[in-house]
Amino acid sequence: MIRHIVMWKLKETAEGATRAENARKLKEKLEGCRDIVPGILQLDVGIAAPGLESTYDVVLVSDFADKAALDAYQVHPTHEALKAFVGKVRETRECVDYEV
Known part of the structure; x- marks a missing residue:
């Protein structure tokens, strides 16, 4: 299994x-990719919570059956x-x- 993690810092505007x-748009678009190909086992998207220390704004954690x-x-x-x-x-x- 391959874990694929991506983090983005977004522009202010x-x-x-x-x-x-x-x-929020990016989260929605990423979640729309959840079932686009066979072999996606899991796909989670998080947005940094206001008030918590964070260096990135959006994170994708996904698992694939193979390369x-x-x-x-x-x-x-x-x-x-x-x-x-x-x-x-x-x-x-x-x-x-x-x-x-």
């Missing part, structure tokens, strides 16, 4: 929306559309993939 609004499932997810049209949105609203991105 982008695409006519605030950081908080874009965080082939992760690879299929990466190039799926729904995910490609999501990446276009993220490119406009993100300040930075960090990612780690590892075997569980």
Whole structure:
């Protein structure tokens, strides 16, 4: 199994929306990817809680049956559309993939 974790720090404003609004949009778009390819075992999205120390705004923690499932997810049209949105609203991105 492959665990895929991605964190984004969002711009203060982008695409006519605030950081908080874009965080909610990103969460919704990511959750829409939950069943786009076979082999997605779990997909959770979190938004940093106000008042708690955080260096990133949105986190994705997802598990894939294998690398082939992760690879299929990466190039799926729904995910490609999501990446276009993220490119406009993100300040930075960090990612780690590892075997569980």
